[in-house]
Amino acid sequence: KNQVEQSPQSLIILEGKNCTLQCNYTVSPFSNLRWYKQDTGRGPVSLTIMTFSENTKSNGRYTATLDADTKQSSLHITASQLSDSASYICVVSGSWGKLQFGAGTQVVVTP
């Protein structure tokens, strides 16, 4: 069973609107949690990295939150743009740095 579960699997959003993606994990011990953006046909690119002690981290219009107690994270996209259309991958780092990847949430932003 995947130790990193993301929801929804996909979503469609109108340009200019906000959306929130969810990530639940069971990885233990926990080192850090990352969100990556993967454009179609490209490799993943890091958006945010949060360690155990961080609750929120922003990168422009992207804001990630982390609740290490409930093992949940979210990625909020504000005022979406067409260029935000991509797959967003939650990645959790456990012991020695081993990464566990979620399957991703496919976001489509329409005009």
Add this chain to the structure above:
Amino acid sequence: NAGVTQTPKFRVLKTGQSMTLLCAQDMNHEYMYWYRQDPGMGLRLIHYSVGEGTTAKGEVPDGYNVSRLKKQNFLLGLESAAPSQTSVYFCASSSAPGRGTDTQYFGPGTRLTVL
């Protein structure tokens, strides 16, 4: 500074054929990784290297071999390709394991189809 590059970008093989995927990085990173990405699944680690001359097995190593003869290059080999190896392969590099705020930098991927 090209970052992480992969060759080839696309390849079609017949069952039983062999091939080598090349990954190169110009960031002087010690650590390099090979992943495969399949629909509906997260990236899975095939093999990794913690430095020149070293390699180690990841989560799904069967059917693959790797070599790290030079620090900047990491080769992934398929000795006898099988349809189950149809996938998109990503190489990544980092300066240290995934602790702290270390980031893995990914290449653009190689789309491999095995008929």
